[in-house]
Amino acid sequence: MSMAEFDRSAPRLLEPDTEDNLQRQFLENNWTDGLPIVLPTEKRVAAMLAATSRKPDEVVGHMQATEFRGHWEYTVEKVAVNAVMAGARPEYFPVILALAASEVSARGSTSSSSSAMVVVNGPIRHEIKMNWGTGAMGPYNHANATIGRAYGLLSQNLQGGSEPGVTFMGSQGNSYTYNNVTFAENEERSPWEPLHVQKGFKPTDSTVSVFYGCRATTFCLGLREKHWREHVRDMLTGIDGNSAPCLLLDPLTARQFIDRGAFDTKAKLIRWVHETAQMPAGRYWDLQLVQNYVYPWATFGKEPMATWLKAKDDELINHFPESEINVVVVGGETNGYWRIMGTRYRKTISIDAWR
């Protein structure tokens, strides 16, 4: 794509107006998430831009609400405007730029009402005081809250909108999208290597990983000695067939997985989850989600789906490929609660590249 393909004729500045009128204008134009925003004045946007070495007019990426809608283009300054609106502090800006550079929309127009999930790893977690402990996935930390909100706002405004009936068709919607389940991994209390190291980065790198889905969630307390395997199998059955399981483990439960199953690496746990998640082939292929989104690929010969298609109806298939399963450690050890989120890993982006 070249700059010539994009229309840059719209004014950079809006007509001056009062704060109340501008708040109303942003709301009525569907430029917000329905909540009040911080108005992006030139002074505030300049402060945000000062937190990166990148130039304001540098192209960060292209995004669309879904295939065939037409990609829109955006620059560092456009991302900064949305970061200000979300209430983010300038020191968070490299994280927000990395999310924008992922080109994964957090406002995808899927009738299934997906949400993004954002996991931050590395030293930046300390620098900007993110939360990976008690309440990390809730509204108790300014960085977690506003980075996730900025990701949503920049997605809808930089891709050409997220308006129900036109550019958003999620039938029920998804409240996770208010801040896109944004948290940091609890690397210090995890018994395993962090997510970004699994994805090929160094422990000293700062990264942000994007997942997409977050429709099905199952949860549990700890792992009982007698039936823990069956209990996890039951949880995996509750994850929809078109997503992949991402285990979100409190550190207490992470260590319990080692005690119960001797999973001294995430890879060993992931392999066990793959081997444990089974369903009779006939029942699997009769899922509407599977018919719509997996079956066509099986008919084109894509593995392992093509092999599953040859299975007899009562034959058990391991329907979550090992390569699509992920494990993240998060939580404050107030108890051994944990959950499995049905969400597909998309990308890990360097934050350092956007400092």
Place this chain on the structure above:
Amino acid sequence: MNKIVATPSPESTVRIADATEEKITVLSPVGFPPKVSKKTAAARPESLNGKTVYLVDCRFDDSIELLKQVQGWFAEHMPAVKTKIVSLSKTYQHDDPKTWDEIKANGDAAIVGVGHCSTCAPGVATHAITLETRYGVPTVAIHTDKFDRVVASVTKVAGLPEARRAFVPQPVMGKSADELKAYVYGKDPLTGVPVMQEVIAGLTTALNA
């Protein structure tokens, strides 16, 4: 019971008044849209008699089941028209030159359907415009009524806002053959015009007529 006292101080009242009166300048939060280049639709035949119409299944949900009812309508009402159902060789999320080449070589017109999800409706609309503008095949897209504004938006960005389309009720998924037949033989819920009347007119009437 605790009492909540909500009397603002004089200072805060003054600050709010000032904030609402002062005019400030802010930046636009909107990205840069793709430039739209106007496209030209294919020429239409005066009649479909003796012609071959391809019915293109986008492979989402029960699209092919509805297209079978469209095929049945032609057999019953316009037997001089040959119809052939084909499924996309990939998913609706991908362009399909192999299928478009076959339709251009062996067909005279096409009906693509059914656009009835957030991505397949834009996909069906885009595939129909591709057949029209790059392969010269008169094409009508069939969608469900929930996606009318989505389709209008997509065809506008694609440079052919007048692209022909007809709508049937939502949902198609899980409906019986008789129910889908009633959709096809019935009226477009948005225009009140019989669905197949819209389809035939879409394939035989110039887009600027």
